[in-house]
Amino acid sequence: MRNMNHEEDLSDKPVHVANGPPSKGGSARKPIPAGRRSKSFIWVTWITKLMAGEKQCEWATWFRSHYIWEKVPSGLDVAKWTADHAQLLRTRKAALEAEGFTVYAEDQNSFTLVGETGIEVSGKPDIVAIRGAEIRVEDCKTGSPRHSDHFQVLIYMLALPHVEGPWKDRKLEGRLVYGNTLVDIPSSKIDDQLKELFRKTILRIGGEEPPTKMPSWGECRYCDISSADCPERMETEPKAIGNHGLF
Ligand code: SF4
Numbered sequence: 001m002r003n004m005n006h007e008e009d010l011s012d013k014p015v016h017v018a019n020g021p022p023s024k025g026g027s028a029r030k031p032i033p034a035g036r037r038s039k040s041f042i043w044v045t046w047i048t049k050l051m052a053g054e055k056q057c058e059w060a061t062w063f064r065s066h067y068i069w070e071k072v073p074s075g076l077d078v079a080k081w082t083a084d085h086a087q088l089l090r091t092r093k094a095a096l097e098a099e100g101f102t103v104y105a106e107d108q109n110s111f112t113l114v115g116e117t118g119i120e121v122s123g124k125p126d127i128v129a130i131r132g133a134e135i136r137v138e139d140c141k142t143g144s145p146r147h148s149d150h151f152q153v154l155i156y157m158l159a160l161p162h163v164e165g166p167w168k169d170r171k172l173e174g175r176l177v178y179g180n181t182l183v184d185i186p187s188s189k190i191d192d193q194l195k196e197l198f199r200k201t202i203l204r205i206g207g208e209e210p211p212t213k214m215p216s217w218g219e220c221r222y223c224d225i226s227s228a229d230c231p232e233r234m235e236t237e238p239k240a241i242g243n244h245g246l247f
Contacts (some may be wrong), residue, residue, distance in 0.1 A: 004231075006169075009050060010203045018107040020168075026138060031227075032070045032208060033047050033228075034063075034067040034068065034069035034070070035068045035069075036066060036067055036068075036218070037066055037067060037166065039119070039139065040065050040066060040117075040120065040203065040205075040206035041065060041119075041121040041122070042061075042065050042121045042122070042202060042205055042206055043123070044062075044121065044122065044123035044152060044156070044159075045123075046061050046064055046065070046203050047147075047151075047155075047205060048148040048151040048152045048155070049146075049148045049209050050201060050205070051148070051151045051197055051198070052146070052147040052148040053147075053218060054146065054147065057213060057214040057215070057216070057217070057219050057220065057223070057232065058112055058204065058211035058212075058214075058216070059210055059213040060223055060230075061205050061217070061228075062205050062207075062210050062211050063210075063225060063229065064101070064207050064225075064231070065205050067229070069225060069226075069229055070222070070225040070226070071225075072224045072225065074224065077096055083138065084142045085142050088140040088141075088177065089126055089127065089140050091140070092126075092127060092138065092140055092177050096127070096129045099131070101128070101130060101134075102129045102130045103127060103129050103130075104128040104129075104130075104166070104241070105126065105127055106124055106125075106126060107124065108121070108128075109124060109125040109126075109127075109137075109160075109165075110122070110124045111123055111124075111159060111160065111163040111246075113159055113162060114162070115202065119202055119203075119204065119206030119207075120233075121159070121202060121206075123136070123155065123159060125137045125139060125153075125160070126138060126139045126140045126177075127139070127140070128166075128167060128172075130166055130167075133212075134173070134174050134217055135166070135167060135170050135171075135173070136173045136174065136175055137153060137156045137160060137167075137171060137173040137174050137175070138174070138176070139153050139156070139173050139175075139176055139177065139179055140201070141176060141177065141178050145178055145183070148219070149176050150176070150185060150189075151177070151178075151247075152207075153174040153176060153185050154174065154185060154189055154194060155191065155198060156174070157172045157173075157174045157185070157190055158194070158198060160172055160194065161220040171187045172186070172187060173185070173186060173187050174186075174189075181184060184190075185194060186230055207241065213232050215230075215232045215233060216234060217234045217236075217237045217238060220233050220234040220235070221234075
């Protein structure tokens, strides 16, 4: 069964581009048409690569924000990713508790912010750790470090003080956890420039006007939106013409 969960963007593996798995009769079945959401919804991890400049096709995120769609299956081994991530989170949680922190994990930290325009933004930080006046949000990463990881934690640091809970109205510090390597993100990074970048990104992605599509082999092959929903999708790598005589 193809994945209809629209929450997290876990994959950096190329997706399988067929129009759905073969039916028992052997022919490819038609994809389920995308349905319009009643209001714009944005999962934090959908926008971090845009904010970091690691992705250019804003239309893909706009579409996710406005539609419920049938995802192209990811090449990611989700079961292994989930197990590895859970193990890293358990290890980190135990280490923080040993240091005297009270630790809140995953669903305990879920939040949804609704803006003046009605756009919803949701996220789920891996860990919030509190010890006296110290409060820190952490995200555990099993893959290679990326600039977008910083934006993910920065958005959590920005959003959580506006959510009910022990983090309400508090200044949070941030941290990325790559195995045994810890990368601190100080609260001083939450400045007007970041707030403006976040605000503009949310309004562009959650707004009614669709951004221009930017099909490219580099992005389309990782994109979970099929050609049924995006006919401009690039399914193959452009080949260079031989005997060009340039060098
Ligand atoms: S398939 Fe390509 S062009 Fe279409 S939304 Fe995804 S990245 Fe953009």
